[in-house]
Amino acid sequence: MTPISCTSENMEYITGITASGGSWTPVFVVKSNINDCGCCGKCFKICGRGVFEYIDHPNADDLCGAKVMTVAHPDNCIGCGACARGCPKKNIVCEPCPK
Ligand code: SF4
Numbered sequence: 001m002t003p004i005s006c007t008s009e010n011m012e013y014i015t016g017i018t019a020s021g022g023s024w025t026p027v028f029v030v031k032s033n034i035n036d037c038g039c040c041g042k043c044f045k046i047c048g049r050g051v052f053e054y055i056d057h058p059n060a061d062d063l064c065g066a067k068v069m070t071v072a073h074p075d076n077c078i079g080c081g082a083c084a085r086g087c088p089k090k091n092i093v094c095e096p097c098p099k
Pocket residue numbers: 027028029046047048049050051076077078079080081082083084094
């Protein structure tokens with residue numbers, strides 16, 4: 001078996017197949033920054049995999065009980081990238097996953 005190089009140029013990523021049999025590279029959710037979250041709920045509505053959940057902001061007492069969105073179940077992500085595209089605050093990072 002040929003070893004996989006870990007340099008970014010030679011990195012091999014998990015790939016998927018489109019309906020027509022073409023190849024595509026999924027981008028899986030990596031993180032969202034609760035301090036930059038506008039709490040609009042778009043990512044929660046967009047994601048069909050139940051990855052996001054509201055949590056109390058760590059400083060909720062100072063913010064009158066504010067909520068923020070968190071990546072609660074990253075293992076459910078299928079790598080569609082829709083949450084990152086839909087977040088108006090550009091607050092969600094999705095990346096391809098090395099093999
Ligand atoms: S990439 Fe797709 S499946 Fe993954 S968390 Fe975002 S919307 Fe959900």
